[in-house]
Amino acid sequence: MREIVSVQIGQCGNQIGEKFWETICIDHQIPLDGKISQQALSDPREDILKPRGKYEVYFKEIGTYGGSEVQFVPRSVLVDMEPGVLDSIRGGKLRDLFKPDHMLNGQDGSCNNWAKGYLHQGGEYIEQTMEIIRRECESCDCIQAFQLAHSVGGGTGSGFGSLLLCRLYDEFPDILLMNASVLPSTQVSDVVVEPYNTILSLAYLVDYSNGVFCIDNEALYKICMNKLKVERINYINYYSTLGGATTSLRYPGQLNSDVRKLSVNMVPFPRLHFYMTGLSPLVHDYVKPYLKNDIAEVTRDLFEPSNMLCDCDPRSGRYLTFAAIYRGQTNTREIEETIMNFQNKNSSSFVEWIPHNAKVASCDVPLKGRGLKATFIANNTSIQNILRRSRDRYFKMMKRKAFLHWYTAQGMEELQFMEAEANIVDIISEYEQYTHVPVDDDIPSEFCELEDSLEELDSGFGGL
Ligand SMILES: Nc1nc2c(ncn2[C@@H]2O[C@H](COP(=O)(O)OP(=O)(O)OP(=O)(O)O)[C@@H](O)[C@H]2O)c(=O)[nH]1
Numbered sequence: 001m002r003e004i005v006s007v008q009i010g011q012c013g014n015q016i017g018e019k020f021w022e023t024i025c026i027d028h029q030i031p032l033d034g035k036i037s038q039q040a041l042s043d044p045r046e047d048i049l050k051p052r053g054k055y056e057v058y059f060k061e062i063g064t065y066g067g068s069e070v071q072f073v074p075r076s077v078l079v080d081m082e083p084g085v086l087d088s089i090r091g092g093k094l095r096d097l098f099k100p101d102h103m104l105n106g107q108d109g110s111c112n113n114w115a116k117g118y119l120h121q122g123g124e125y126i127e128q129t130m131e132i133i134r135r136e137c138e139s140c141d142c143i144q145a146f147q148l149a150h151s152v153g154g155g156t157g158s159g160f161g162s163l164l165l166c167r168l169y170d171e172f173p174d175i176l177l178m179n180a181s182v183l184p185s186t187q188v189s190d191v192v193v194e195p196y197n198t199i200l201s202l203a204y205l206v207d208y209s210n211g212v213f214c215i216d217n218e219a220l221y222k223i224c225m226n227k228l229k230v231e232r233i234n235y236i237n238y239y240s241t242l243g244g245a246t247t248s249l250r251y252p253g254q255l256n257s258d259v260r261k262l263s264v265n266m267v268p269f270p271r272l273h274f275y276m277t278g279l280s281p282l283v284h285d286y287v288k289p290y291l292k293n294d295i296a297e298v299t300r301d302l303f304e305p306s307n308m309l310c311d312c313d314p315r316s317g318r319y320l321t322f323a324a325i326y327r328g329q330t331n332t333r334e335i336e337e338t339i340m341n342f343q344n345k346n347s348s349s350f351v352e353w354i355p356h357n358a359k360v361a362s363c364d365v366p367l368k369g370r371g372l373k374a375t376f377i378a379n380n381t382s383i384q385n386i387l388r389r390s391r392d393r394y395f396k397m398m399k400r401k402a403f404l405h406w407y408t409a410q411g412m413e414e415l416q417f418m419e420a421e422a423n424i425v426d427i428i429s430e431y432e433q434y435t436h437v438p439v440d441d442d443i444p445s446e447f448c449e450l451e452d453s454l455e456e457l458d459s460g461f462g463g464l
């Protein structure tokens, strides 16, 4: 079995994480308290509710006292530097699901300060967190990935999240590191120093993560206000992105894939691993009866800018690679043909130097109560617009060094800000480079030299 260990950090990480686990329980038919009686598990009747699919990816089974029940425990660690959010999880719908000693909270918080989350609070809690993670890994058969959920705008998710990412990278170099990272929007946030936290955190994501599933609050806000007419941005669940990406690991499908294969196929250059994610269908309930919900319609919507969880238009950039993962009754040939037609009609949107840049996976088991649904994961160069937006906001404050004293007081040096910013500027220009330059014009010089020397050799033989 190839397991995934989830870590959720800070307020945002834990709030979106709680929703994630609720949905994954529903998807695998595991009750929200994680308990199923032995009798129900051994009952051969189809109508008895039992876990379905490869739930072991996200859950481990523990027999409870007396052996009459089995407890399904999420492979999850919950960390926050303040007690509020974890307390509300302890008293909420999932109060009996998580292992109590996997919920670690401090009292003081990181005060929206990356430096506090990384240096001060980080130093205090990192060893305990790593110890829980090590134990969790020991209980796995063959762990495939870590999945980290956090925001980059606060102090804990960004600062402690960066430290943890770095430690996991050092200690588990063979295990994939996937981040579900929430990027800030001025529409839904009151954190003034967010631009600093974001740039510092993004620089770590560039260097240490293997894949960042970007969840942009700016896009969530627009989708919720304009499309779904709801006010809570958490209405859109991050299950849709990582749950989609891990579908093939959790259910047998027509075309198989797993997160490592996905990563190999999605990332042509190691630093360019910021994914734009999208969903289809993504409509208000009153529109649903008017949908055909067939492959053609779901696929068409999948490429729509308004279905992306990132506020950037994929048409303003080019697709390096992308993956489409379908849930529900599908036909692989039809999916492939539909996608190929779209690519042929919009060929300028796809880089021509990666000939097979689409990865498609499908799973016949639908999400409970849903029709056909698809998740889109794209490595599109327009993601640079989000990075640019973050950098511009950072630059305005940094020009006057506003609020910088909060960071230097924690022991940070200005140089660290400069280095992080330079890293982001570099990655923006790397994405920019692949937006415009046709690669034919850009043949590396060593190839040109090789061609010249072959020609010389040719003419030398001619003279003999
Ligand atoms: N999408 C989404 N964004 C959230 C949520 N909660 C907070 N955020 C965003 O996260 C950023 C603030 O980070 P938090 O996660 O609250 O901060 P934290 O990691 O707990 O760090 P500190 O509280 O500063 O120690 C802002 O950009 C918020 O808009 C949530 O439940 N969903």
Ligand SMILES: [Mg+2]
Pocket: 010, 011, 082, 109, 154, 156
């Ligand atoms: Mg917090």
